[in-house]
Amino acid sequence: KAGVTQTPRYLIKTRGQQVTLSCSPISGHRSVSWYQQTPGQGLQFLFEYFSETQRNKGNFPGRFSGRQFSNSRSEMNVSTLELGDSALYLCASTRGGTLPYEQYFGPGTRLTVT
């Protein structure tokens, strides 16, 4: 079974630009979560989608947004990039529904903002 895939793997953007990251969950998984990982802050929760609906949102500014498609694939968008947005963005998927809630991560997208 293929794992969680994320594209692109690496991205370099300029401050003020916007970026879209893509995530394909494990087949059959309906829940997708996004995290920002930085050396100083660890894993910070961005948002979680289940069946195209955002169920949870972390404490990030409105510049961070996401969506989920009917095939469970998800995208996240960051507008008006700031230097502090440089991070590893991780996508994770679960089946959703009842426990055990095994969550599997993708390899991440390394975003560098210059």
Next chain:
Amino acid sequence: QQQVKQSPQSLIVQKGGISIINCAYENTAFDYFPWYQQFPGKGPALLIAIRPDVSEKKEGRFTISFNKSAKQFSLHIMDSQPGDSATYFCAALWGNQFYFGTGTSLTVIP
């Protein structure tokens, strides 16, 4: 506010020794506690997980000990190997959201 507190931040262990990483939480509504292992340049990988109705779970060299009354859980790595050198994260689930500890960088010296 950090919902899950993890310690130590870094750990150095001799090959063959036992590595112990601890996590503490306050929210008694958490109902699932996984541990993740992350190598540089990779996403975290699910290592082992436990439900609060179980006090211990063992998978190979990895054991989770869970103390519900103390609201603490820990990861024990027996016979630690250099290949175990990685960053370990504990997490806790509440509803549909996972809350992560800040990570422990483990180095196993040959």
